[in-house]
Amino acid sequence: MAYLELKGIEKFFGTHRAIKGIDLEIQPGEFVVFVGPSGCGKSTLLRLIAGLEHIDGGQLNLDGRDITALPSSKRDLAMVFQSYALYPHMTVYENMSFALKLAGERKEVISEKVRRAADILNLTDYLERTPGALSGGQRQRVAIGRAIVRAPKVFLFDEPLSNLDAALRGQTRVEIAQLHRDLGATTIYVTHDQVEAMTLADRVVVLRDGLIEQVGSPLDLYDRPVNQFVAQFIGTPQMNVALLSTLPAVVQAAAPASAKGGSLGLRPESVHITTDADGIAAKVVLVEALGAETLIYAQTPEGAQVVVRQAQRALFRVGDAVRLQFDLSQAHWFDTEGRTVQNVA
Amino acid sequence: MRHHRPIYTPAMLLRTFVAWAVTLFLFFPLGWMALTAFKTELQAIAVPPLMLFEPTLENFAIVQERSDYMHYALNSLITSVSATILGLALAAPAAYAMAFYPSKATKDVLLWMLSTKMMPAVGALMPIYVLSQAAGLLDSLFALTVIFTLSNLPIMVWMLYAGFKDIPKEILDAARMDGASLWQEARLVLLPLAMGGIASTGLLCLVLSWNEAFWSLTLTAAKAGTLAALIAQYSSPEGLFWAKLSAASLLAIAPIVVFGWFSQKQLVQGLTFGAVK
Numbered sequence: 001m002a003y004l005e006l007k008g009i010e011k012f013f014g015t016h017r018a019i020k021g022i023d024l025e026i027q028p029g030e031f032v033v034f035v036g037p038s039g040c041g042k043s044t045l046l047r048l049i050a051g052l053e054h055i056d057g058g059q060l061n062l063d064g065r066d067i068t069a070l071p072s073s074k075r076d077l078a079m080v081f082q083s084y085a086l087y088p089h090m091t092v093y094e095n096m097s098f099a100l101k102l103a104g105e106r107k108e109v110i111s112e113k114v115r116r117a118a119d120i121l122n123l124t125d126y127l128e129r130t131p132g133a134l135s136g137g138q139r140q141r142v143a144i145g146r147a148i149v150r151a152p153k154v155f156l157f158d159e160p161l162s163n164l165d166a167a168l169r170g171q172t173r174v175e176i177a178q179l180h181r182d183l184g185a186t187t188i189y190v191t192h193d194q195v196e197a198m199t200l201a202d203r204v205v206v207l208r209d210g211l212i213e214q215v216g217s218p219l220d221l222y223d224r225p226v227n228q229f230v231a232q233f234i235g236t237p238q239m240n241v242a243l244l245s246t247l248p249a250v251v252q253a254a255a256p257a258s259a260k261g262g263s264l265g266l267r268p269e270s271v272h273i274t275t276d277a278d279g280i281a282a283k284v285v286l287v288e289a290l291g292a293e294t295l296i297y298a299q300t301p302e303g304a305q306v307v308v309r310q311a312q313r314a315l316f317r318v319g320d321a322v323r324l325q326f327d328l329s330q331a332h333w334f335d336t337e338g339r340t341v342q343n344v345a
Numbered sequence: 346m347r348h349h350r351p352i353y354t355p356a357m358l359l360r361t362f363v364a365w366a367v368t369l370f371l372f373f374p375l376g377w378m379a380l381t382a383f384k385t386e387l388q389a390i391a392v393p394p395l396m397l398f399e400p401t402l403e404n405f406a407i408v409q410e411r412s413d414y415m416h417y418a419l420n421s422l423i424t425s426v427s428a429t430i431l432g433l434a435l436a437a438p439a440a441y442a443m444a445f446y447p448s449k450a451t452k453d454v455l456l457w458m459l460s461t462k463m464m465p466a467v468g469a470l471m472p473i474y475v476l477s478q479a480a481g482l483l484d485s486l487f488a489l490t491v492i493f494t495l496s497n498l499p500i501m502v503w504m505l506y507a508g509f510k511d512i513p514k515e516i517l518d519a520a521r522m523d524g525a526s527l528w529q530e531a532r533l534v535l536l537p538l539a540m541g542g543i544a545s546t547g548l549l550c551l552v553l554s555w556n557e558a559f560w561s562l563t564l565t566a567a568k569a570g571t572l573a574a575l576i577a578q579y580s581s582p583e584g585l586f587w588a589k590l591s592a593a594s595l596l597a598i599a600p601i602v603v604f605g606w607f608s609q610k611q612l613v614q615g616l617t618f619g620a621v622k
Binding site: 052072079082085089099150 | 513515516518519520521522524525529534
C-alpha cells in the first residue's frame with residue numbers, strides 16, 4: 001500500500017480548474033520530484049498536500065489515514081519554502097525548535113535534537129544568531145534544519161534552491177541528496193529546473209496544465225518519454241524535434257508508419273557532424289564552446305533547427321556549411337498529436 | 346571608522362533653514378498658548394504682547410477649583426484607552442483576513458471603508474444623537490467609546506493592513522506547517538513581527554480619541570465630558586478668558602504630548618525590532 005496517496009485531487013481558482021484530477025502513489029522513503037514549466041500547477045499541488053490550500057476534489061491519504069480535510073498543523077509534514085520563511089524575530093535555535101516547542105516536547109529533548117540537526121548542517125556556530133545575520137546559504141540550511149528536527153512523515157520542498165547563486169545551488173543540491181540518503185525520509189520536491197529533477201529524484205513527475213504527463217525514473221523519462229512535451233522538457237539542450245516534412249527523403253523513409261505526418265526527435269548527442277557526402281546539408285547558426293563539450297546549432301535548408309552536442313572542440317564559425325549525420329538508432333518518433341509512437345529500442 | 350567633518354552644501358543649508366522655519370511656524374501657536382497660561386488675564390491681552398513677565402500658577406489653580414480637572418482627564422483616559430483596545434480587537438482580524446486571504450472584493454472594501462472618513466461628522470450628527478438619546482446613552486462614556494472606536498476603525502484597518510502586508514505570508518504558512526494553531530500563529534509569529542505597526546496604530550487611535558472634540562461636545566455634558574469639554578467651558582458667553590483658556594488647554598494636551606514623546610521612542614524600537622536585536 002502506498003504511504004502517501006493522491007486520488008483524483010482537484011483544485012479550482014474561481015472557475016479555473018488549476019489541478020485537474022491527480023492520481024499518484026508515493027512509497028515510504030521515496031524522493032519524488034514534481035517538475036514542469038511555470039504555471040503547470042506543481043507548487044499548487046505541493047500546497048494542497050501541505051494543507052495550505054483547500055482541496056476541492058479527490059482524496060489525500062497519508063499512512064493509511066484520510067487527511068484531505070485536516071489542517072496543516074495536524075498533518076505532520078514539514079515544508080522548506082522558496083523564500084525560506086524563517087521567523088525573523090527568533091534566533092536560529094528558536095527557529096529550529098519552534099515546532100518541537102509547540103508540540104510540548106521536553107526542553108532537554110528539544111536541545112538535543114536541535115543540536116544534532118545543527119551539527120549535520122554545520123549550523124552549530126550560528127544557533128544564537130537571527131536569520132538577518134546569516135547568508136542565503138545559511139538561511140537555506142536553517143530552513144532545512146527546521147524541517148528535519150521534527151522528523152515529519154514527509155518533507156516538502158518548494159523550489160528551495162531558486163534563491164541561491166549557481167555555485168551554491170549545485171553544492172546544496174548535493175547536500176540535499178546526501179541528507180536524503182542519510183535520513184531516508186519520504187520527500188516531495190518541487191522545481192522547474194530539470195537538472196535538479198534528474199539528479200535528486202527516485203521518480204520524477206512531469207506536470208503540465210494541472211495534469212500529470214508522465215511519472216518515471218529520471219533515465220526512464222530521458223530514454224522513453226511518452227510524448228514530445230516530456231521529451232523536450234527533460235534534457236538540456238532540448239531534444240531536437242523536426243517535422244518529417246522538413247527532413248530529407250532518406251530520413252522520412254525510416255519513419256514507422258504510425259509516425260506519418262508526425263516528427264522525429266533526436267537528442268543533441270545523437271546528431272553528429274560528418275565529412276560524409278551523404279550527410280544532411282546544414283548551415284551553422286551558433287556555436288557554444290563550453291569546454292568539456294561543444295554545442296553547434298545548425299539549420300537545414302528546409303528550415304529544421306538542429307543542435308549537435310560533441311565532446312571535441314569545433315572550429316566552425318557562423319555561416320559555415322556542415323553535413324549532419326542522424327543516428328536513427330537513437331530516434332524517437334512522434335505522431336501528429338505529439339504522442340510517442342516509438343522510442344529508442 | 347574614521348569620522349569625516351560633515352560638508353554642508355548650499356542646498357542642505359537651505360533645507361535645514363526651511364525645516365526650522367516651518368517647525369517654528371507650526372509650533373508658534375502652541376508655544377504662545379503655553380506662555381499665556383502662565384500670565385495674568387491682564388498680561389494675556391496686553392498690547393504689544395508681553396514676552397517677559399513674572400509667571401504665575403494662578404490660572405491652573407482657578408481651573409482646578411472651578412472645574413474638576415481630574416474628572417475630565419479620567420473621562421478622556423477611559424474613553425480613548427477603551428476605544429483603542431476595542432478598535433485594535435476589531436481591526437486586527439479584519440486586516441489579517443484582508444492582508445493574508447484577500448478576495449477580489451478586498452480592495453473595494455478597503456476603499457469603501459476609507460470613503461466613510463470623507464463624510465463630515467456633522468452629517469451623521471442627527472441619527473447618532475437621536476439613537477444615543479433613544480438608547481439612554483447621552484452623556485455616557487459608553488456611547489463616546491463606541492463612537493470613537495467606529496470613527497477610527499477605517500484608519501486602523503488601513504494601517505494594520507499595510508503593516509501586515511509587509512509580512513511574507515510564507516512565514517505564517519511555515520508556522521502552520523510547524524503545528525501552530527491560528528491563535529499560536531497570531532501570538533507567536535504575527536504579533537511580534539507586526540508589533541511596530543500595531544503600536545503605531547494604537548498610538549494614533551489613542552491620540553485621535555484623546556483629541557476628539559466634535560462628538561465629545563455634542564454628546565456629553567457634565568458627567569461624561571472629556572478634556573475637550575473642559576476647554577470649551579472657558580470660551581463661554583461670559584467672555585474669553587485667554588489665560589485660563591490657555592491653562593485649561595495646556596492641561597488638556599500635556600498628558601498626550603508627554604505620552605507621545607515617550608511612545609515615540611518605543612515606536613522606533615518596535616519598528617527596528619528583529620532587524621537588529
